[in-house]
Every structure is written in C-alpha cells, then in structure tokens.
Amino acid sequence: MVRVSAPPALAVRDLTVRFAGLTALDGVGFTVEPGTIHAVIGPNGAGKSTCFNVLSGVYRATSGSVRLGERELTRATPHAIASLGVARTFQNIALSAHASVADTLMLGRHRLTRAGFLSTGLRLPSAGREHARHWARVREVAAFLGLERHLGAPAGLLPYGVQKLVELGRALCMEPEVLLLDEPIAGMTPAERRNTAELIASVRDSLGLSVLLVEHDMAVVMRLADTVTVLDFGRKIAEGTPALVQNDPEVVRAYLGEPQPDSEPEGRPAGRESTP
Numbered sequence: 001m002v003r004v005s006a007p008p009a010l011a012v013r014d015l016t017v018r019f020a021g022l023t024a025l026d027g028v029g030f031t032v033e034p035g036t037i038h039a040v041i042g043p044n045g046a047g048k049s050t051c052f053n054v055l056s057g058v059y060r061a062t063s064g065s066v067r068l069g070e071r072e073l074t075r076a077t078p079h080a081i082a083s084l085g086v087a088r089t090f091q092n093i094a095l096s097a098h099a100s101v102a103d104t105l106m107l108g109r110h111r112l113t114r115a116g117f118l119s120t121g122l123r124l125p126s127a128g129r130e131h132a133r134h135w136a137r138v139r140e141v142a143a144f145l146g147l148e149r150h151l152g153a154p155a156g157l158l159p160y161g162v163q164k165l166v167e168l169g170r171a172l173c174m175e176p177e178v179l180l181l182d183e184p185i186a187g188m189t190p191a192e193r194r195n196t197a198e199l200i201a202s203v204r205d206s207l208g209l210s211v212l213l214v215e216h217d218m219a220v221v222m223r224l225a226d227t228v229t230v231l232d233f234g235r236k237i238a239e240g241t242p243a244l245v246q247n248d249p250e251v252v253r254a255y256l257g258e259p260q261p262d263s264e265p266e267g268r269p270a271g272r273e274s275t276p
C-alpha cells in the first residue's frame with residue numbers, strides 16, 4: 001500500500017466535557033505526533049471513550065480544542081471530521097449481514113467518490129473509471145489486512161476477529177491521516193490479537209499514519225505505543241513512553257496495580273474495575 005506523507009500533529013488542548021453535573025473530561029491535553037502510535041489508557045470511567053467521541057465529533061466539547069495541523073476539528077460533525085482526515089473504528093461493531101466485505105470497504109470510499117449518482121446511474125465512462133480506481137484501492141486494503149479471501153463474504157457473518165479487521169479496513173479506505181482505534185483487539189483470540197497488533201504497527205510503519213489507540217490490553221499497549229497518556233476520573237495523571245508510565249507510582253495506584261503475573265494471562269491491568 002502507498003505510504004502517505006507525514007500527517008499533521010493532532011493537538012488536543014484543555015478538553016473539558018461535562019454531562020449534567022458530571023465532569024467526564026477535565027482540561028485534558030495531549031499531542032499525537034505525526035506517524036506515531038499514541039495510547040490513551042485508564043480505568044473504567046476514566047474518560048477514554050468520551051475523549052474519542054469528542055475527537056470523532058460524536059460528543060461536543062464543553063470547552064477546549066482539537067486541531068489536526070491547521071484544521072479545526074472542535075465541534076465539527078463526524079462527517080466533517082472524517083473529511084478532514086480522521087477516521088475511527090468502534091468498540092462495538094455492527095456490520096451488516098447483507099453487505100459483503102467488499103461493499104463494506106467500499107463504504108469507506110464514499111466520501112472520496114466524485115462521480116455523482118447521475119453519471120454513475122448513466123454508466124458514463126468517467127464514473128466507470130473512478131469506480132475501478134476505488135475497487136483497486138479496496139482490494140489493496142484487503143490485501144494489506146489479509147482479507148482478500150473474505151471479500152465476497154457477508155461481513156456480519158464472519159468471525160468476530162475478522163469483523164474487527166473489516167472495520168479497520170473500512171476506516172483505512174477513507175484515506176485518513178489519523179486513525180482512532182477504540183479497543184481494536186478486545187474480544188479477539190490470542191492469535192488474532194498478535195496479528196492485529198502487528199497490523200496496527202504496520203499502519204504506522206508502512207503507511208505512515210498516526211494512530212490514537214484506546215486499549216485495555218497493557219501488554220499490547222506497552223509494545224505498540226510510542227507515547228501513553230493516562231487518564232483517571234477525567235484528568236490526565238501521567239504521560240510519556242510506555243516504560244515511563246509503567247513505573248509511575250500514580251499510574252500503578254490508579255490503574256496498573258502491582259505486577260501479578262499469574263493472574264494476567266491477557267495482559268489486562270490489575271487496577272480497579274478493569275472489566276471489559
């Protein structure tokens with residue numbers, strides 16, 4: 001697949017989100033540096049999903065800002081944010097049992113489709129050429145993710161781990177500069193986890209995209225992330241390299257807990273309420 005030129009930095013500044021008396025995010029700031037994997041971790045209720053939902057336009061920030069380079073994303077709609085170069089995957093996927101994997105990936109191409117319904121409907125040559133270009137890209141993305149043999153299969157009937165890759169493929173088909181991945185390996189088998197973690201590393205290393213990752217599997221976070229931001233009760237309590245945050249007493253207290261190798265087969269933290 002084609003490597004993009006360095007994406008702009010994604011700058012989150014002083015982000016606050018309040019829900020009727022509850023402060024879900026309290027003045028949080030961080031920068032996703034171009035071409036890096038940046039993880040946001042923390043216990044249940046820390047504000048990770050809220051942060052993702054603001055970044056992708058699902059929630060409105062009470063105050064603060066989000067910018068991708070010079071582009072203002074604060075309070076933009078999900079559609080506008082996708083057009084500005086930020087694509088996301090969802091924690092709970094709902095792929096259609098009626099659409100094939102190819103159709104699902106093609107959905108990701110829609111915002112890039114120039115030929116209108118009329119020229120497509122009239123089967124004009126220009127629309128045909130554009131369609132062929134999009135299909136070529138869909139096949140390229142499928143090959144990158146190892147999904148080629150599933151292209152004709154109904155997406156919603158595939159094993160869960162494969163569906164999550166289809167979801168990742170749909171986001172990649174949007175040609176984003178930044179990918180927001182919400183628990184991309186949750187619910188996968190150990191082999192699927194390893195494979196997906198390698199693919200996420202390739203998204204950074206081969207495609208050159210920036211990745212913002214929310215994930216509870218600490219072994220994977222620590223292996224993949226260049227930078228980790230730790231949230232607790234809506235506040236940023238630590239930030240730095242995996243090695244740095246792993247040894248931060250505040251992070252150990254709030255989330256990671258003391259190492260308990262016997263009870264941590266999947267690398268989930270021992271800290272409070274680390275449920276799926």
Ligand SMILES: Nc1ncnc2c1ncn2[C@@H]1O[C@H](COP(=O)(O)OP(=O)(O)OP(=O)(O)O)[C@@H](O)[C@H]1O
Pocket residue numbers: 019022023024042043044045046047048049050051276
């Ligand atoms: N739409 C909403 N309305 C009211 N409160 C909300 C809403 N969304 C989130 N919250 C609250 O905001 C706080 C942060 O929740 P959030 O889902 O962002 O945490 P999280 O870190 O993603 O947790 P988890 O690891 O369980 O996904 C929680 O107290 C939650 O109940």
